[in-house]
Amino acid sequence: MEETDDRRHAGTVFNIQKYSIHDGPGIRTLVFLKGxxxxxxxxxxxxxxxxxxxxxxxxxxxxGLDKCVRCPAVCVRNALSRSPDGxxxxxxxxxQGCHMPCVDACPAEALIAYGKTMxxxxxxxxxxxxxxxxxxxxxxxxxxxxxxxxxxxxxLALLREAKRRHLKTAMETSGLARREALAExxxxxxxxxxxxxxxxxxxxxxxxxxxxxLILANFRMLAEEFADxxxxxxTPIIPGFNDDEATISAIAAFxxxxxxxxxxxxxxxxxxxxxxxxxDRSSPMGETALDKxxxxxxESAARDVLKERFRT
Ligand code: SF4
Ligand code: SF4
Numbered sequence: 104m105e106e107t108d109d110r111r112h113a114g115t116v117f118n119i120q121k122y123s124i125h126d127g128p129g130i131r132t133l134v135f136l137k138g139x140x141x142x143x144x145x146x147x148x149x150x151x152x153x154x155x156x157x158x159x160x161x162x163x164x165x166x167g168l169d170k171c172v173r174c175p176a177v178c179v180r181n182a183l184s185r186s187p188d189g190x191x192x193x194x195x196x197x198x199q200g201c202h203m204p205c206v207d208a209c210p211a212e213a214l215i216a217y218g219k220t221m222x223x224x225x226x227x228x229x230x231x232x233x234x235x236x237x238x239x240x241x242x243x244x245x246x247x248x249x250x251x252x253x254x255x256x257x258x259l260a261l262l263r264e265a266k267r268r269h270l271k272t273a274m275e276t277s278g279l280a281r282r283e284a285l286a287e288x289x290x291x292x293x294x295x296x297x298x299x300x301x302x303x304x305x306x307x308x309x310x311x312x313x314x315x316x317l318i319l320a321n322f323r324m325l326a327e328e329f330a331d332x333x334x335x336x337x338t339p340i341i342p343g344f345n346d347d348e349a350t351i352s353a354i355a356a357f358x359x360x361x362x363x364x365x366x367x368x369x370x371x372x373x374x375x376x377x378x379x380x381x382x383d384r385s386s387p388m389g390e391t392a393l394d395k396x397x398x399x400x401x402e403s404a405a406r407d408v409l410k411e412r413f414r415t
Pocket of ligand 2: 164165166167168171172173174175191208209210211212213214
């Protein structure tokens with residue numbers, strides 16, 4: 104792909120988060136791409152799942168329709184009406200595909216656009232604002248999501264252009280992507296943070312909506328064919344799904360033949376709950392919380408198999 108074509112390539116981004124220290128080496132800027140083929144019940148970024156931009160509503164910030172009518176005034180689709188408590192009802196079927204003038208009209212930042220169209224140039228201009236931090240810390244840009252390779256052409260254009268600009272690159276991936284897209288991305292990546300949630304495909308499908316065959320095959324390809332890419336596998340520990348020693352031992356055993364691969368557990372948290380409310384959805388996990396007293400046993404199960412390759 105030509106350099107100028109890559110710079111103009113556009114995709115849908117729902118957040119750019121600076122100064123992260125958890126998602127790859129050094130200080131990182133995280134670029135969150137919208138869209139994911141999985142529908143994990145515990146997803147903490149529900150705004151990442153659908154590919155198109157979505158309108159979110161923070162009722163707690165709204166001035167109420169008795170005091171403010173700015174958003175219904177700009178909505179030509181009549182998607183906004185007064186609810187009995189004086190706040191907004193959003194007709195989400197009418198909202199689809201709108202460019203969201205209501206978000207700009209709202210004086211209280213009660214309306215939020217999850218997702219906007221950005222070009223590679225737009226994204227990298229933001230990322231490069233932190234060039235000095237990357238140079239000192241060994242950090243760079245991390246693509247996240249959603250699944251970055253759900254928008255594979257955009258993700259690849261971002262990675263190619265980042266490499267031309269000598270930025271270090273990482274990608275958080277669910278592993279559910281076209282094999283060819285992952286193979287094209289791998290040589291452009293310094294680090295891959297690869298989720299493996301369960302090795303039993305039927306259990307995986309019941310909780311994420313998809314079997315894991317392609318995910319595991321993609322992992323093997325990455326680990327066997329791309330020796331220059333550092334790989335860290337991560338397992339989100341989810342109550343009732345994989346928070347038992349047998350499951351963690353099975354994942355560790357799957358990773359054991361790959362000596363370059365590190366492993367990490369990520370305990371479930373409920374930080375995304377409010378975003379489900381903003382999107383008029385209910386969180387599939389409800390009030391379920393992780394029993395953190397289990398974590399030492401799970402860590403021990405992983406360490407028994409992987410020794411120092413297990414990271415806490
Ligand atoms: S996003 Fe568009 S259609 Fe939906 S409420 Fe706002 S202005 Fe109306
Ligand atoms: S413009 Fe904002 S503050 Fe005013 S009614 Fe709409 S959401 Fe509420």
